[in-house]
Amino acid sequence: MYLRARALPRVLRERELVVVLGPPGSGKTSVAKQVLACTVTTLRGDKLQDACTRAVRRNAWPPELVQAKGLLIEGPTFLARRRGAARLLGELIQARVKLGLKTVVTGGADDSALLLLDAVHPRHRVTVNLRFPQVGGRKRFAKQQAERLGLAQSVGAELQIDEPWTYRKVMRGLRRAAKELDASGGASA
Secondary structure (H helix, E strand, C coil): CCCCCCCCCHHHHHCCEEEEECCCCCCHHHHHHHHHCCCEEEEEHHHHHHHHHHHHHHCCCCHHHHCCCEEEEECCCCCCCCHHHHHHHHHHHHHHHHCCCEEEEECCCCCHHHHHHHHCCHHHEEEEECCCCCHHHHHHHHHHHHHHCCCCHHHHHHCCCCCCCCHHHHHHHHHHHHHHHHHHCCCCC
16 A cells, blocks of 8 residues: 555645545545544545535635635546536635634546646645556465454465456455455365
């Protein structure tokens, strides 16, 4: 995983806007929650759309979003075609920056998250780019998670995952292996 047990880098602790990018399943939401490290208010999909609609109708963002301790905006999309929505989200981020509150935006199906970087000065923002680990890191992750689930590390080491590899596929494979071991009465650790 991105940070494991290490402390957050200073830049992630200090910057008010953190944009987390990466392929689907790379752990963007997990990293976002780790960066926020507090009670998180999450806006995604219909909830994000509804919040924007209410902000337009009221001509202001509701205080519970502006003042939320940690705000996660997950996967905004099509902001290049919806300039009003991009401007509106930018205003929310700006208001939160003025209050010194952290907002994390995760990348979605397009580059919309990058458009929100322009809402604030570079000294208030940082971008994190995630990627999947290579072969050694993939095996290490599978072995660690197998052990965490009470399985022998060898179960993780022998796990075969089809491409495209994702963390979620590893966890599903390990849970399936655990069920099979339970059903067969096999030793797990």
